[in-house]
Amino acid sequence: MGTIWEEAKKQIRGEIPNTSFSMWISPLNFLEKSARTGVLECPNKFSFKWISENYLAMIREKLCTIGEKDYTLSLETKALKRGTPVPRTVRDSRQLPLPHANSPNLLGRKWLNDDFTFDRFVVGHCNEFAYSASRAVALGDHWPYNHLYIFSSTGLGKSHLSQAIGHSVLEENRNRKVCYITAEDFVNEMIFALRNNRIDQFKNKYRRSCDVLLLEEIHFLSGKEKTQLELGYTLDALSNDHKKIIFTSSLLPKDIPNLSRELSSRLTSGIITTLEKPDFKTRLKIIAKKAQEQGLTLSEEIIHLLSRHLTRDIRQMESALRCVKAKSDLLHATIDRDLVQEVVRCHVSAERAISMENVEKIVCTYFKVDPLLLRSKSRKKIHAFPRNVYVYLCRHHTEHTVEDIGRSINRKHSTVLYASEVIEHKIQIDGKIKNQVNFLEKKLKEILQ
DSSP states (O other): OHHHHHHHHHHHHTTSOHHHIIIIITTOEEEEEETTEEEEEESSHHHHHHHHHHTHHHHHHHHHHHTOTTOEEEEEETTSOTTSOOOSSOSOOOOOOOOOTTOTTBOSSSOOOTTOSGGGSOOOTTTHHHHHHHHHHHHOTTOSOOEEEEEEOTTSSHHHHHHHHHHHHHHHOTTSOEEEEEHHHHHHHHHHHHHTTOHHHHHHHHHTSOSEEEEEOGGGGTTOHHHHHHHHHHHHHHHHTTOEEEEEESSOGGGSTTOOHHHHHHHTSSEEEEEOOOOHHHHHHHHHHHHHHTTOOOOHHHHHHHHHHOOSOHHHHHHHHHHHHHHHHHHTOOOOHHHHHHHHHHHSOOOOOOOHHHHHHHHHHHHTOOHHHHSSOOOOHHHHHHHHHHHHHHHHHSOOOHHHHHHHTTOOHHHHHHHHHHHHHHHHHOHHHHHHHHHHHHHHHHHTO
């Protein structure tokens, strides 16, 4: 059966990102109990929970594909005794609200935001690794990495992940001491301690009374030599005691000016993760979730319209949704296309719009087909594929509705949605098609320049 497991791992490797495979699948230890029963041993409780929620069904599916349909597979953690019954699935992974807004175990000068928890963080390709690493650091007591550096531009969720770690640590063990503080406050607190002969109290607070240090905006320490030196000693003390340390910054350590080599080395001693701007699919999920949280009921057309235009950061999306809600409530107006477009114009710089005619011209020129064939009833691949690409590009790069796109090629609403989904799927599995679509998208963007 060990050979079967290796074959299943090969198949899984081809379907998930390399970072996810290395982090979750590779560390699993296969234990065969009998000819038809086996156990995957997880390195810790967090790994057990994450794999149960995200990968166990896939693993079982791969075993069926290989031919092991009747094989019984379960999970265990190394921390548990073999005789201890282990639940096969996690019934409810939703993180509970935490009633510790004024907890004495929060040592920093700032309280954690109750909204910044893992269950409220929207995960996509742009942030999957940062999210996974943050959860692993928060909940994996046996995780080999206790230092995490979260890098991103403003408004992309680094503070959300940092504070979510603090929430999770306190949820797991209310006796843990969590210190959440910005680098600026750290500097000011140190100066105050020096001026008032309280430096020993300052050192004790951060070196001996802290289990988890969440230090935001680390780039603020640029040029502050004494503070960098003190922080370096603090980090050494925490590291020696295997405490968790999380940094956030809008700059990578190598790009922070006037940062000492010693502190830069300490900042890069753990995992460095990056949060990118959310892609279109992730923006769809973010806007849908934020709208639900604000009590807004938005149609699929409106969500797509907002997702196409609100591309800067998450704060921009939240602001636009608040404006949509305010206009709807105060003016007693229906949330329709005109209202949303008016809000969008207030949040997005004016730019030339891409039309369906622009898309049609580029697609027909590239695939060498007559525009009339896009509107024909032909189902031949040489006609259907360019038509599907045209639909996909129109949905992602124009302001037109699904109905508008359908009318332009004499197709129904459902056909347009299916055509777009076909291309989205092929982009994920076929590198040639992905390159073709990327090339056409580049050509469309050149229209705006």
